[in-house]
Each structure stands twice: as C-alpha cells, then as structure tokens.
Amino acid sequence: xxxxxxVCLTPSLLPLYNVEEYIVVIVDIFRATSSIxxxxxxxxxxxxxVAEVDECLAYRDQETGYLLAAERNGEVVAGFDxxxxxxxxxxxxxxxxxxxxxxxxxxxxxxxxxxxxxxxIGSFLNLTALCDWLKTQNENILLVCAGWKHNFNLEDTLFxxxxxxxxxxxNYKTDDPAIAANDLYQLGRGDLDAYLxxxxxxxxxxxxxxxxxxxxxxxxxxxxxIPVLExxxxxxxxxx
Amino acid sequence: xxxxxxVCLTPSLLPLYNVEEYIVVIVDIFRATSSIxxxxxxxxxxxxxVAEVDECLAYRDQETGYLLAAERNGEVVAGFDxxxxxxxxxxxxxxxxxxxxxxxxxxxxxxxxxxxxxxxIGSFLNLTALCDWLKTQNENILLVCAGWKHNFNLEDTLFxxxxxxxxxxxNYKTDDPAIAANDLYQLGRGDLDAYLxxxxxxxxxxxxxxxxxxxxxxxxxxxxxIPVLExxxxxxxxxx
Numbered sequence: 001x002x003x004x005x006x007v008c009l010t011p012s013l014l015p016l017y018n019v020e021e022y023i024v025v026i027v028d029i030f031r032a033t034s035s036i037x038x039x040x041x042x043x044x045x046x047x048x049x050v051a052e053v054d055e056c057l058a059y060r061d062q063e064t065g066y067l068l069a070a071e072r073n074g075e076v077v078a079g080f081d082x083x084x085x086x087x088x089x090x091x092x093x094x095x096x097x098x099x100x101x102x103x104x105x106x107x108x109x110x111x112x113x114x115x116x117x118x119x120x121i122g123s124f125l126n127l128t129a130l131c132d133w134l135k136t137q138n139e140n141i142l143l144v145c146a147g148w149k150h151n152f153n154l155e156d157t158l159f160x161x162x163x164x165x166x167x168x169x170x171n172y173k174t175d176d177p178a179i180a181a182n183d184l185y186q187l188g189r190g191d192l193d194a195y196l197x198x199x200x201x202x203x204x205x206x207x208x209x210x211x212x213x214x215x216x217x218x219x220x221x222x223x224x225x226i227p228v229l230e231x232x233x234x235x236x237x238x239x240x
Numbered sequence: 241x242x243x244x245x246x247v248c249l250t251p252s253l254l255p256l257y258n259v260e261e262y263i264v265v266i267v268d269i270f271r272a273t274s275s276i277x278x279x280x281x282x283x284x285x286x287x288x289x290v291a292e293v294d295e296c297l298a299y300r301d302q303e304t305g306y307l308l309a310a311e312r313n314g315e316v317v318a319g320f321d322x323x324x325x326x327x328x329x330x331x332x333x334x335x336x337x338x339x340x341x342x343x344x345x346x347x348x349x350x351x352x353x354x355x356x357x358x359x360x361i362g363s364f365l366n367l368t369a370l371c372d373w374l375k376t377q378n379e380n381i382l383l384v385c386a387g388w389k390h391n392f393n394l395e396d397t398l399f400x401x402x403x404x405x406x407x408x409x410x411n412y413k414t415d416d417p418a419i420a421a422n423d424l425y426q427l428g429r430g431d432l433d434a435y436l437x438x439x440x441x442x443x444x445x446x447x448x449x450x451x452x453x454x455x456x457x458x459x460x461x462x463x464x465x466i467p468v469l470e471x472x473x474x475x476x477x478x479x480x
Contacts, residue, residue, distance in 0.1 A: 009392055012253055016391050151256050152249055152417045176439050177392045183427055184420055199416050 004140040005172035007160045007181045010147035011109040023139045024116035025130065025163065027123070028146035029155040030205055031084045032071075032106030034123040034217040036234060039089035039099060041126070041223035046098045046233040049107040053077055059100040067094065069101040074208050086216050098233075105146035113144055114229065121227035121234060124159060124192070124217065129224045131166035133239065141172070143181075154184070154199045158192065161185025192218045244380040245412035247400045247421045250387035251349040263379045264356035265370065265403065267363070268386035269395040270445055271324040272311075272346030274363040274457040276474060279329035279339060281366070281463035286473040288340045289347040293317055299340040307334065309341040314448045326456050338473075345386035350469070353384055359469035360477065364399060364432070364457065369464045371406035373479060381412070383421075394424070394439045398432070401425025432458045 006022070008014055027033055036047050048066075050056050059066045067081045069088070076083035084103055088094075101107065113119050117139060122130050134141055143163055145156035161181035164174060174182070188195030193215060205214055228237040246262070248254055266273055276287050288306075290296050299306045307321045309328070316323035324343055328334075341347065353359050357379060362370050374381055383403055385396035401421035404414060414422070428435030433455060445454055468477040 009249065010253065012256070013250065013391060016252070016389070148416070149256070151253060151415075152420065154416045154420055157420065175391075176388070176394045179438060180392070180394055180397065180420070180424055184423060187423055187427070198419060 001138075002171050002173050003138065004175070005164060005167055005178055006140070006142045006175045007157070007164070007177040008142055008144045009152050009157060009177050010145060010150055011105070011112050012150045014112045014144065017142055019113050019116040019142065021140050022116050022142035023118045023120065023134065023137055024113040025120055025122040025141065025143045026106065026109050026113060026146065027143055027156045027159050028103070028106035028109065029123060029159050029217055031086060031213055031217055032101070032103040032146065033121045034125055035084055035086045035089045036101070036121050036227050037123045037125045037223050037225065038086045039094045040227040040234065040236050041225040042089060042091040043095040044089070044097055044099055046235050047227065048098065048100045048233050049110045050100060050102045051107055051111050053102055056080070056100050056102045065098070067097050067099045069099055071103050073104060074205060074210070085210065085213050087213065105148060109144050109146040110229070116142070119229035120237065122159065122163065124162070124220045125223045126221070126226060127159075127162055128166065128221045130226055131163055133226055133237070134163070134167065135170055141167070155196050157181045158185050158188050158196070162189070241378075242411050242413050243378065244415070245404060245407055245418055246380070246382045246415045247397070247404070247417040248382055248384045249392045249397060249417050250385060250390055251345070251352050252390045254352045254384065257382055259353050259356040259382065261380050262356050262382035263358045263360065263374065263377060264353040265360055265362040265374075265381065265383045266346065266350050266353060266386065267383055267396045267399050268343070268346035268349065269363060269399050269457055271326060271453055271457055272341070272343040272386065273361045274365055275324055275326045275329045276341070276361050276467050277363045277365045277463050277465065278326045279334045280467040280474065280476050281465035282329060282331040283335040284329065284337055284339055286338045286475050287467065288338065288473050289350045290340060290342045291347055291351050293342055296320070296340050296342045305338070307337050307339045309339055311343050313344060314445060314450070325450065325453050327453065345388060349384050349386040354469065356382070361467035361474060362399065362403065364402070364460045365463045366461070366466060367399075367402055368406065368461045370466055371403055373466055373477070374403070374407060375410060381407070395436050397421045398425050398428050398436070402429070
C-alpha cells in the first residue's frame with residue numbers, strides 16, 4: 001500500500017500534520033541530531049531531550065551522574081558540562097552515561113513530535129542505517145526539520161532530501177516539500193560542505209569557530225545506531 | 241546599503257518576519273496573483289481581496305456593479321460571477337470594473353501582510369516589470385508565498401527564485417529560503433511547465449480540468465502592470 005513520505009520544513013509547520021499518523025524523523029544537522037546519533041552510537045545509555053535550560057538543571061538536583069548539555073544560539077550555556085558539539089559525545093565521555101540535553105531548535109521539534117507513532121533521530125552520520133530501517137516499516141514517514149529559529153534552513157532540508165533519495169523506488173507518495181528537498185539534495189550531494197557553505201547558518205556557525213563540528217556533521221554513514229524516543233528518553237533502537 | 245531579500249515560504253511563517261520592514265510581494269501563481277496581474281493589466285479599476293466568502297457577498301448588497309469572484313479548493317463558489325481563472329480577467333470582462341475576490345490561499349497571505357511598507361502582487365506574467373520596479377526601491381523585500389493550505393508549494397517558491405535571480409547583483413542579503421528558492425528556479429527555469437508537472441498541486445489542478453489555466457499562469461512577462469494594495473484595494477501602481 002502506498003505510504004506518505006512528507007517533509008515538514010520547520011517545526012512551525014507541524015500543526016499542519018497529524019503526527020500520530022507517521023513515524024517522525026527529527027533532523028537538526030548542525031548539530032543536535034548529529035551529536036545524538038554519535039553519542040548513542042558511542043554507547044550513551046540515554047539522551048534526555050528537554051525544552052528549557054531550567055529543566056535541564058533540575059536533573060542535576062534529582063540525581064548525580066547525569067551529564068548536562070545545554071546550548072543556546074550555538075554556544076554552551078555557562079555552568080553546563082557541554083553543549084552540542086559532536087566531539088563532546090565520544091565513547092570516553094558518554095559511554096554508559098545519561099545525558100540531559102537542551103538545544104535551541106532540535107529539542108523543540110522533538111517535543112512537538114512526541115505523539116507520533118515513533119520518533120527517531122536522523123543525521124548524515126546514520127543516514128543509510130536509518131533509511132534501511134525505515135524501508136522495513138511500511139508506515140507514513142514525516143521528516144521534521146528543526147530549522148533555524150522556527151524557520152527553514154538548507155542543511156536540514158538537504159538531509160531530508162537524502163532520505164527521500166534512499167527511499168525512492170519504495171511505494172511512497174511525496175509532497176511538494178519532499179520533492180523540493182530531494183531536488184536540493186541533488187544539487188548539493190556532490191559536495192555537501194561546499195553547497196552548505198553559502199547558507200546563512202553555516203556562516204554564523206563559522207563565526208562561532210566551530211568549522212570542525214560542521215565538517216564532522218557532514219560525514220555520511222559513520223554510525224549505525226538509530227536513536228529512538230522511549231518515553232522521555234532517546235535510546236538505541238533495538239531491532240532484528 | 242545592503243538590504244534583505246527574504247522569502248517567506250508559507251503564510252504560516254509570516255509571524256517570523258516584521259512585515260513593517262519590507263516591501264512585500266504576494267505570490268500565488270496557481271492562480272490568484274496571476275489572475276490579479278492579468279486583470280489589473282487589462283484595465284480592472286480595482287480588485288478588492290477579502291478573506292471570506294461572506295465578506296465577498298456583503299459587497300453585492302452594498303452596491304451593484306461589483307464583480308464577485310470566489311474560489312474554494314480550486315473551484316468557483318456557487319452563485320459567484322467567477323473564480324480564479326485568468327481567462328475570467330480579460331479586457332472585455334473586467335475593463336473599468338471593480339472585482340471583489342476571495343481565494344483559498346492568496347487573500348489569506350495578503351491580509352497577513354497588510355502592514356508592510358508596501359504590498360504588491362507578483363506572478364510570472366509581470367516578473368520583469370516587478371523586478372525592475374523593486375530594483376529602484378532600495379528597500380528590504382519579502383516574497384510571501386501563498387502556498388497550499390498554509391504549507392509550502394513548489395510553484396510559488398520557484399517564482400520567488402525567479403525574482404531572486406533578477407535581483408542578483410543588487411546589494412541584497414539573502415536568507416536560506418531565498419537561496420533554496422533560487423536553486424529550485426535554476427532547476428525549473430528551462431521548462432517551468434515540465435518541472436511543475438510533478439508537483440502535487442499541479443496534479444490536483446489537472447484533476448479540476450484547468451490545465452489551460454496552469455499553462456497560462458506560466459507565461460513570462462506578458463503584462464507590465466504591478467498591482468499594489470492601496471487601503472483595501474489592489475490598483476495599478478503608478479510610477480515613472
């Protein structure tokens with residue numbers, strides 16, 4: 001049976017979709033979902049996404065042993081263990097740990113999607129693993145771009161287009177945002193870094209001195225784990 | 241001085257912009273803004289955009305002589321003079337007349353943008369005339385895509401990309417939506433009709449039997465008038 005393959009270009013547009021009808025993939029390439037994929041693949045027990053910095057701090061009071069990660073406007077919030085950089089999510093740092101994470105855009109999209117059939121996390125790091133799993137699901141799929149300050153951004157859209165590309169040939173009906181995302185991916189796939197260098201967001205992140213993070217987030221298929229939302233926690237999806 | 245050239249991909253995203261800071265161009269290619277451009281170019285005295293069918297009917301009670309145009313979901317509302325088809329906006333039909341118009345998406349975008357520095361109407365029909373005028377304005381420009389049911393559509397985005405193309409070389413700073421729109425335009429410009437044939441909207445309009453309307457709306461530069469919002473009325477912009 002034909003399923004829908006839709007792209008929600010920004011969380012502001014989520015009210016236009018019945019998320020209950022979809023498996024939702026959250027996409028926040030620079031850098032939340034890339035770091036989440038990397039952290040879960042590196043053995044983090046769980047990552048708990050929260051919407052506000054205050055919620056994040058409340059976890060510190062509850063129990064010791066949590067790592068606290070908070071970022072606002074691309075920078076680590078003062079007093080937190082770390083922010084959104086994938087280099088903070090190495091085996092050494094996160095293996096066996098639970099991380100409480102709040103970011104500017106990514107957790108907002110996550111919270112708005114939590115009533116979906118399933119919420120999983122996508123990034124270039126786990127692209128093919130994610131798509132291979134999606135192909136087995138026979139469900140409607142909604143790629144939710146976290147965007148930038150509730151608006152459209154190119155990197156999340158491009159990644160959505162990469163997913164659409166891998167799911168081609170499956171029995172999916174695409175909407176205009178999915179068609180556009182896939183066309184933009186065709187333009188950028190040859191050199192993601194060069195293509196995205198022209199975006200406003202990339203320019204902004206470069207000003208923050210995190211070019212290395214950006215380059216890392218554009219590595220394709222270096223992880224196999226699919227983070228999935230279970231209750232309030234993102235954990236490694238178990239499937240066979 | 242550098243000005244902003246931004247694209248608002250759907251009216252749902254308008255709250256993210258301070259429309260007061262921009263000249264807003266309303267874009268609803270299939271078919272409202274194409275028909276408005278054609279009607280004003282063909283000598284319509286004014287076109288009054290209203291949000292609701294009931295408002296439209298109220299004009300009939302006020303005064304005779306108005307032409308009433310209403311469309312919902314791509315079809316003429318029963319009892320109205322006509323809907324959104326550009327072929328209803330010929331010299332013979334609209335010359336000297338005032339038309340009260342309500343459409344699904346276009347008038348919604350218009351009403352949400354009414355506090356802009358200026359609100360003008362764009363379509364492929366008046367593309368170059370519009371861009372030539374915009375170049376003389378030295379103002380921030382926001383292209384507002386009417387979209388489809390408050391979501392993104394390809395045809396309005398592609399037109400926005402065509403405007404971005406003509407304004408290149410001017411001193412404008414583009415945002416990610418403008419970059420994406422222009423890239424999509426590069427893909428589609430060689431054959432707009434073929435490119436847009438793959439969209440969901442085009443498919444839907446074809447089901448309504450209005451292929452001729454669609455083809456007409458993709459005519460580039462067949463009109464010179466720029467409709468501008470003056471109070472509640474769209475009239476021909478006077479400039480020399």
